[in-house]
Each structure stands twice: as C-alpha cells, then as structure tokens.
Amino acid sequence: MKKIVLLYSQANFVWTSMEEIIPYIKRLWEDYGQQRGCEVKVITVDEGRPSLFRQELFSCDLIIVSCFNGKMAQWLRIIRDSLGINAPWGFYLHNQATLGLWPLYELKIGELLRQDDIFIGTCEGDKLSLDLCFENIQFFLQPFSSPDVEKxxxxxxxxxxxxxxxxxxxxxxxxxxxxxxxxxxxxxxxxxxxxxxxxxxxxxxxxxxxxxxxxxxxxxxxxxxxxxxxxxxxxxxxxxxxxxxxxxxxxxxxxxxxxxxxxxxxxxxxxxxxxxxxxxxxxxxxxxxxxxxxxxxxxxxxxxxxxxxxxxxxxxxxxxxxxxxxxxxxxxxxDFFSYSQILSCMQNFFKEGKGSREQLKLTEFGKKLLAQREELKKDNPQKAFHSLSDPLLMQFYRCYGALEK
Incomplete structure (x- = not known):
C-alpha cells in the first residue's frame, strides 16, 4: 500500500481562487487514496511542527505540497534537510512557474529540490516556463475541476x-x-x-x-x-x-x-x-x-x-x-475536466516519478534569473525583472503565448 502525506495550508486563502483550489487538491488526493487503496494523511502546517508527525513522514512514499508560503517552506526544510526524509515531493506550482521558482530559492528550498520531485501545473505554459530554468525537470499536467464534473x-x-x-x-x-x-x-x-x-x-x-x-x-x-x-x-x-x-x-x-x-x-x-x-x-x-x-x-x-x-x-x-x-x-x-478522468490519470503520476535523488540543476537561464533577482531585490523585495521589456521576462511571456509584433 502506497502511503502519501499531503501538506495543507490555509495561509494562501487571501486569494479567492485559492479558497477553492487548495481544498480541491486535498479532496482529490483523498478520493484518489480511497479509489486506489492508498493511505493519505493530510497534515496542516499552519500549526504544529514536523516532529509531531515523524512516523507518517518517515514511512510515506510521496509528499504532496499543496501550496507554498513561509510556513510551508519551514516544514519542507525540516523534512528534507534536518530529518533527511527522502520521499519525493509532488509540488503544486500555482503561480511559481513564471517566476522560475525564485521564491523557493529565497526561502532556502530551491537547493533542496531533486530530480525525482514532480511539479504539478495546469497548462503547457507552466511546463515551458520550467524547462527554461531547469534541466530534466519532471512536470505533470493536471487541470482543476470539481467532484461533480464529468462533462x-x-x-x-x-x-x-x-x-x-x-x-x-x-x-x-x-x-x-x-x-x-x-x-x-x-x-x-x-x-x-x-x-x-x-x-x-x-x-x-x-x-x-x-x-x-x-x-x-x-x-x-x-x-x-x-x-x-x-x-x-x-x-x-x-x-x-x-x-x-x-x-x-x-x-x-x-x-x-x-x-x-x-x-x-x-x-x-x-x-x-x-x-x-x-x-x-x-x-x-x-x-x-x-x-x-x-x-x-x-x-x-x-x-x-x-x-x-x-x-x-x-x-x-x-x-x-x-x-x-x-x-x-x-x-x-x-471530458478533459472530468473529475473521474483526472483521478484515473493520477496513476500516471507514479509512473512518471522516476528521477534520481540528485539535486535539480538550473539552466544558464535559471542561474541568470536568480542572479538578477538577487540584485533587484535590493531596491524592491518583490522585484525580479527590470521592466516589461526585460529579455528574461519576455521569455516567460513567450511560454505563455505572447506573439511578437
């Protein structure tokens, strides 16, 4: 029996869409566990600490990261760096792909990413954006839906x-x-x-x-x-x-x-x-x-x-x-958004997750982005690009569909 731990947080509920999406992710994996006979343990990271769940974390085959924030980063550092728990991560990207994951590096998670981690996105643009920044990164396409949707x-x-x-x-x-x-x-x-x-x-x-x-x-x-x-x-x-x-x-x-x-x-x-x-x-x-x-x-x-x-x-x-x-x-x-079809396709998630435990490697583009971010954050804590004409930003825009005029 596969054992899955899902790390859950309500800290991202400041966005209306996240109030829908994060509980949906939780429900999806719980339903997957029931359907496939997997044990799914949901842990809310907003309170408590990883040491309280050592047994569940050390014995699991996969850790699902349903969202990303400061508290989640703290848990992930402890899980992989301090406790040495080797289960791969299934990481829901949300808005991170077109940032080249720089917030993960900001919070000391980027250097912990491995080639067997799988990044879950909702569009092809997310995959193209990740491919700009990382070598051999694993991507899993999974649209959002609702349990009552079949067609x-x-x-x-x-x-x-x-x-x-x-x-x-x-x-x-x-x-x-x-x-x-x-x-x-x-x-x-x-x-x-x-x-x-x-x-x-x-x-x-x-x-x-x-x-x-x-x-x-x-x-x-x-x-x-x-x-x-x-x-x-x-x-x-x-x-x-x-x-x-x-x-x-x-x-x-x-x-x-x-x-x-x-x-x-x-x-x-x-x-x-x-x-x-x-x-x-x-x-x-x-x-x-x-x-x-x-x-x-x-x-x-x-x-x-x-x-x-x-x-x-x-x-x-x-x-x-x-x-x-x-x-x-x-x-x-x-039926692309069919809930039952999405559940069925999740079995492919485990087939694709076969990378090594070696550190995920940045491309030259990814290194350049992180270096630029380090320089620009001195002026503004959120700034990563110089302007709308920044060549690095334009690459992400092309991934999402921008055409030259």
Whole structure:
C-alpha cells in the first residue's frame, strides 16, 4: 500500500481562487487514496511542527505540497534537510512557474529540490516556463475541476445581450482592452449589450517589476467608460461571492470574457465556473486559457496577446470580432475536466516519478534569473525583472503565448 502525506495550508486563502483550489487538491488526493487503496494523511502546517508527525513522514512514499508560503517552506526544510526524509515531493506550482521558482530559492528550498520531485501545473505554459530554468525537470499536467464534473458542455444560446468578467480588477487583467472591444461591438451591432465586471481592485499592478501606480486602475476604467459614453452599458459591481454570482447568472444567457495577460493566469477558475453554467467564453490566447480553446473550440473564442517590445497588448478590434463570434457559439463538449478522468490519470503520476535523488540543476537561464533577482531585490523585495521589456521576462511571456509584433 502506497502511503502519501499531503501538506495543507490555509495561509494562501487571501486569494479567492485559492479558497477553492487548495481544498480541491486535498479532496482529490483523498478520493484518489480511497479509489486506489492508498493511505493519505493530510497534515496542516499552519500549526504544529514536523516532529509531531515523524512516523507518517518517515514511512510515506510521496509528499504532496499543496501550496507554498513561509510556513510551508519551514516544514519542507525540516523534512528534507534536518530529518533527511527522502520521499519525493509532488509540488503544486500555482503561480511559481513564471517566476522560475525564485521564491523557493529565497526561502532556502530551491537547493533542496531533486530530480525525482514532480511539479504539478495546469497548462503547457507552466511546463515551458520550467524547462527554461531547469534541466530534466519532471512536470505533470493536471487541470482543476470539481467532484461533480464529468462533462463540460457549451450550449448554444439565442439573443445573448450580456457579457461578464469575474476576477480581480488588476492591470495585468488588461480590462481596458475588453472595454474598447466591447465599445466597437456596440458601434457595429447596435444592440443594447451589457458588460458586467465582478471583482475588487487589487492595487498590485506589476509586483515582479516593482511597478505600482499611484492611480486607481478601477477609476481609470470608469473614466474610460465615461469617455466612450458607455455608462449605461458597462457596470462595475464590486466584489461578490462566487456562489452569489453563480446564483444570479446560472439561468441566464451570457458570455464570459477575460482578456488577461496576467503572469500567473495558469487556469482561470472564473472561466471554469462560467463553463459549468454552459456559457461561451471569449479569452486571451494565454496560459491556462489555451486549455479551453483546445478542448472546446466551437464555444471558446480567443484573440492573441502581442509583445510590442515594451509591453503586452491586444488589438481591441480582434476582441470585438471574438465577442461577435461568441454570439453564434455552437454546441461543444469535453471530458478533459472530468473529475473521474483526472483521478484515473493520477496513476500516471507514479509512473512518471522516476528521477534520481540528485539535486535539480538550473539552466544558464535559471542561474541568470536568480542572479538578477538577487540584485533587484535590493531596491524592491518583490522585484525580479527590470521592466516589461526585460529579455528574461519576455521569455516567460513567450511560454505563455505572447506573439511578437
């Protein structure tokens, strides 16, 4: 019988998506254990210390790291460095891939990583990003889902008038281009379409670049709406719990939209929620959004993100064209997000985990990134890149889908 320890933490619940994702990971591995006859022990790291669980840790075959934070790093150092526990790690990446895992090195975990550790991501962009930084790193693709999901269907709708965005109001979400594209749609189509924004401003801007505007992004968006004369068509509802949004829109016809080029847009939980309601999607061809277009091409419409040498951008006309196409979305279905299929595929996790216990090696690119981070953090504790035109950052953007313009 395989023995698995899952390290769990609620410290990352400051993000709404993590409130869904981390408990989902816990449930997934518990269900896998029941299905496959494995013993799964969940340990919450927020309180207590590893020495209280020596028996479970020393006897386990695999340690699942469900998220990463300071307390988790402390546990991982003790487990592998102090106690010498040799079980490989299954490490959920979340936002770490496009950072080249530098936070792990910052907290003295990077040098403990081994070739038999497996890094779990939700999109191909995560794998490409890791391959930039590490030699022979093991990657396992695993989309998020929900225990009640077996098949996702997009149902054709008639007379759709509502477009909806759900998520943080953040510059990296690229929302001004959605507003401009929506404006172009109304000018062409003449119908009284409505665009709804659900979410609160995060005031983060580009933390990895040390960029933080003194201006409110939300106020800039509202000013743009007024300038375009669309106050009667575009609505900012502020933060609203996901369950309330689902209740409001479950029986209504709408299109979900996200033009995001966020550096950790590796899945899209809000897009997934909309899909579960049968809604068509209009998305940037970026990161985790690519999964949706590849699996549901008749009901998911994407537009490219370009790098113009100085920043990322998209073409509002291409946004408008895809908004219009979404109004004629056709039936589409996939079992890619099937919970039972994800459980079944997890058996491959153990087949792939066959690396050696040698230290994971950085590529020259990875070494350069860490050296740059060491230099830039003197100015700003979060800064890892010089600017949006930083050649290192541009490489990560290419991994997530940015096209040269």
């Amino acid at each position: 996702i269907e997009i149902i054709p709708k008639e007379n759709i008038l509502d477009f909806v965005f759900i998520g943080r109001i953040s510059r990296q979400k690229n929302l001004e281009q959605l507003i401009k594209g929506f404006d172009l749609l109304i000018k062409e189509d003449k119908r009284e379409f409505q665009l709804h924004f659900y979410g609160k401003e995060d005031y983060l801007d580009y933390p990895n670049l040390g960029l933080k505007s003194e201006k409110s992004y939300l106020e800039e968006l509202k000013s743009l709406v007024s300038k375009l004369g669309r106050d009667q068509n575009i609505h900012f509802h502020g933060f609203c719990p996901r369950e309330e949004i689902a209740k409001k829109w479950r029986n209504k016809d709408f299109v979900f939209c996200s033009p995001s080029f966020h550096s950790d847009e590796n899945f899209g939980m809000a897009a997934f929620m909309a899909l579960r309601m049968g809604a068509p999607l209009v998305l940037s061809d970026w990161g985790g959004h690519k999964n949706y277009n590849e699996k549901l091409s008749s009901g998911v419409f994407t537009f490219p993100i370009y790098h113009n040498g100085e920043s990322l951008e998209c073409d509002p006309q291409e946004v408008a064209e895809n908004l219009k196409l979404s109004l004629q979305a056709k039936y589409s279905e996939t």
